[in-house]
Amino acid sequence: MWTNRRESLTSSPPNNRLEIKRVSVAFGRNLALDDVSFVIEAGERVAVIGTSGAGKSTLFRAITRDIGVSGEVRLGGKEIHSLSKRGLREARGLIGRIHQSYNLVPQLPAGVNAALGDVGEMGKTRTLRTFLIGPEAALAKRVEAAMERVGLAGMSATKTANLSGGQQQRVAVARLLVQKPGLILADEPFAAVDPVTTERVLDALLELNGGGASLLVSLHDVELAKRFPRVVALKEGRVAYDGSPESLSKEKLNDIYDGDMETNPKESDEPDEPTGPDVTRLKGQDGISAH
Numbered sequence: 219m220w221t222n223r224r225e226s227l228t229s230s231p232p233n234n235r236l237e238i239k240r241v242s243v244a245f246g247r248n249l250a251l252d253d254v255s256f257v258i259e260a261g262e263r264v265a266v267i268g269t270s271g272a273g274k275s276t277l278f279r280a281i282t283r284d285i286g287v288s289g290e291v292r293l294g295g296k297e298i299h300s301l302s303k304r305g306l307r308e309a310r311g312l313i314g315r316i317h318q319s320y321n322l323v324p325q326l327p328a329g330v331n332a333a334l335g336d337v338g339e340m341g342k343t344r345t346l347r348t349f350l351i352g353p354e355a356a357l358a359k360r361v362e363a364a365m366e367r368v369g370l371a372g373m374s375a376t377k378t379a380n381l382s383g384g385q386q387q388r389v390a391v392a393r394l395l396v397q398k399p400g401l402i403l404a405d406e407p408f409a410a411v412d413p414v415t416t417e418r419v420l421d422a423l424l425e426l427n428g429g430g431a432s433l434l435v436s437l438h439d440v441e442l443a444k445r446f447p448r449v450v451a452l453k454e455g456r457v458a459y460d461g462s463p464e465s466l467s468k469e470k471l472n473d474i475y476d477g478d479m480e481t482n483p484k485e486s487d488e489p490d491e492p493t494g495p496d497v498t499r500l501k502g503q504d505g506i507s508a509h
């Protein structure tokens with residue numbers, strides 16, 4: 219099943235349902251995640267909010283088994299933390315990640331970083347070739363299309379370190395477009411980018427979501443989170459809210475942010491007036507334009 223990744227992605231995959239069951243993570247005496255449970259159905263899009271230190275990044279690292287947990291994390295029914303090394307590699311191949319710090323190799327050309335989205339499909343030799351010489355023709359074409367999609371046409375040869383923060387974030391998204399993952403984990407992908415880039419990055423993530431990928435995005439911007447059909451809030455490692463943005467009251471938000479909206483400067487008293495596409499109303503590819 220895992221090896222049929224591309225096929226299963228195009229035919230509404232049953233294998234990217236994410237089940238988080240009674241997950242706890244402790245760092246010494248600090249319980250970073252405390253009995254967290256929720257399910258993300260295949261193709262869902264969910265915003266994760268919470269104050270600094272609430273456990274958002276820890277949750278993402280628990281899903282990818284970058285840290286050990288007590289409890290279960292199931293992706294497509296397979297328990298990530300009990301998979302063999304090989305099984306884990308295959309499972310991770312299904313997961314596309316974006317981090318606040320981009321996770322790119324700064325010394326490589328941008329296009330090679332984007333091409334590495336295909337690394338799960340490559341053998342060792344092709345991976346090495348991509349590193350040293352660059353992607354082969356067919357892959358280079360997909361990379362160029364992805365770079366164009368994120369507004370970086372013609373910049374594949376530019377050294378990644380010479381790109382701005384926002385441009386690097388877009389390379390990370392281009393890498394996802396090449397990878398076509400079944401589950402996208404984006405940890406504060408908009409933290410270091412301007413509003414226009416935010417919309418562009420969000421748009422590309424939604425396109426992948428429209429193609430069947432589940433989308434889990436951690437955000438500090440509550441207004442942006444409210445444009446997702448489902449919001450999960452963490453507070454001190456526990457799920458403090460899981461539901462629609464409409465039911466997320468001011469009182470609840472105050473509780474989530476400890477009554478300190480300083481940590482969340484983008485929440486306003488204005489009535490909801492999203493500036494970009496309302497993610498909650500988008501279905502599939504509808505409303506998503508190609509750039």
Ligand SMILES: Nc1ncnc2c1ncn2[C@@H]1O[C@H](COP(=O)(O)OP(=O)(O)OP(=O)(O)O)[C@@H](O)[C@H]1O
Nearest residue numbers: 245248249250268269270271272273274275276277
């Ligand atoms: N490697 C680690 N070692 C020790 N403690 C850690 C480690 N990683 C995270 N923590 C602690 O776990 C808690 C949750 O941290 P986490 O990074 O998940 O928060 P977060 O919600 O992502 O915060 P932010 O919004 O600032 O990114 C914090 O108390 C943090 O100090």
Ligand SMILES: [Mg+2]
Nearest residue numbers: 274275276405
């Ligand atoms: Mg974090």
